[in-house]
Amino acid sequence: MATPSLIPTVVISGFLGSGKTTLLLALLHHMRSLGRKAAVLMNEFGDISIDGEILRGEGFSVMELSDGCICCQIGEDFVQAFTEVASRNPEIIFVEATGLADPVDLLDQATAPHLLDRVTIAKMVTVADPKNFTRLSKVLKAIVKRQTQFADVVVISKADEATPKQIADIRAYVEENNPHAPVYLVTNGQVAGDEEFRWLLADVEPAERERRRAAMRASLEALSEADYKAHTDFHSMSCRLLRPLVRSRFEHFMRNLPSDIIRAKGFLRFAGEDGLWVMMYVNGDLYIRPVTLSPSPEEHLVFIGATLDHARLASDLTACEAQRRALAVL
Ligand SMILES: Nc1nc2c(ncn2[C@@H]2O[C@H](COP(=O)(O)OP(=O)(O)OP(=O)(O)O)[C@@H](O)[C@H]2O)c(=O)[nH]1
Structure with missing residues (x-):
């Protein structure tokens, strides 16, 4: 054979x-x-x-x-x-x-x-x-x-x-x-x-x-x-967004992330705007652009860093919501 x-x-x-x-x-x-x-x-x-x-x-x-x-x-x-x-x-x-x-x-x-x-x-x-x-x-x-x-x-x-x-x-x-x-x-x-x-x-x-x-x-x-084993100190936090976010608040939040968050990405919607957006954040650089995906993914964000204050991130994100309601932190 x-x-x-x-x-x-x-x-x-x-x-x-x-x-x-x-x-x-x-x-x-x-x-x-x-x-x-x-x-x-x-x-x-x-x-x-x-x-x-x-x-x-x-x-x-x-x-x-x-x-x-x-x-x-x-x-x-x-x-x-x-x-x-x-x-x-x-x-x-x-x-x-x-x-x-x-x-x-x-x-x-x-x-x-x-x-x-x-x-x-x-x-x-x-x-x-x-x-x-x-x-x-x-x-x-x-x-x-x-x-x-x-x-x-x-x-x-x-x-x-x-x-x-x-x-x-x-x-x-x-x-x-x-x-x-x-x-x-x-x-x-x-x-x-x-x-x-x-x-x-x-x-x-x-x-x-x-x-x-x-x-x-x-x-x-x-x-x-x-x-050896150089990277065990990184952590991630994911959260599902239950509401569209207010763009100006979200951009302000992202531009003021703690410096030990090195990477963030996700899909989200903005209040008063059509369509889905993809957010990419790399060490201080923020990119947000429209995206069309089929099937459309759930709106969620991921943050990666050496230390992550989960409660703080969740509450800051909640403050970005158009209508306030608790976020699902996964
Ligand atoms: N200006 C510019 N931006 C780029 C280029 N390549 C990638 N980017 C941007 O850099 C960001 C990260 O790119 P990705 O391809 O997602 O990086 P990655 O290495 O797969 O990221 P992780 O999977 O999280 O490790 C995105 O916002 C990209 O649009 C490029 O050639 N020029």
Whole structure:
């Protein structure tokens, strides 16, 4: 009996809000335009899916693992979900890890014995947000370093907003930590002049891949115990919105979030305005834009941070409601 060929898998990592889902969406649209069957395994930090809803709303099929991080809390579930995704026989699998995932553990899970004869990790991509990278590489030293060291390709996202200094700093960091990794500038998931995504989808020579993996193993052996388990200090809070919010109050609330909330996202409605809106917040930057998804998701918000004052957030959000009523904090 012929051995089935291995399904190439691209793993996308990068810190919270760096642009992973934006890249994934661009890739999925590209695959669709070629008529190629892609499958997605997505892991969000927090117990409510936002990115999964966005992908599904665009007609893509997604398997999700929420409320935990692939690399440490839901290892077995990840292996099971990965196996299930592979059993659908896609031509390619994309795995989007939570922004806190450790690529070392992820590689470990993805090479579990019964996955090894179905899938192969073709590329590990790390997305770096130029606005936050330098700060994060100091605050979250271990995780940012490992996401860089264990990348086959590093993407500098949001190139449309990046300054030359921010780009140069990331390049210098990659040069120091993973000199073999090519670095690409990406705007909304696209490298200028490469609509075919050759930078990401082109095959890597097996010998070259093995050389990179060997370099990764060497980096792994050099890790100190203290560097390990870098991200257990992050928490999430999800809440379902029972009423439309007053836009001005909500924007004021979001622009004054405590600084240890690093990421927030969700779907909501505004009093007196039609339609559904998606809110994205990354380290002080707030984006709110209209969105049409079918089926329309429930209105809910997720906040992620080192410390979260649940009661305070809930009461501040309640104060944003057009008609006051208790929020369902999940
Ligand atoms: N200006 C600009 N904004 C971008 C670009 N890529 C992503 N963004 C914005 O950055 C925010 C976060 O992007 P996502 O793709 O959701 O980031 P993520 O890494 O998937 O986020 P998590 O899943 O929470 O870790 C969103 O508001 C995006 O619209 C880009 O190339 N340029």
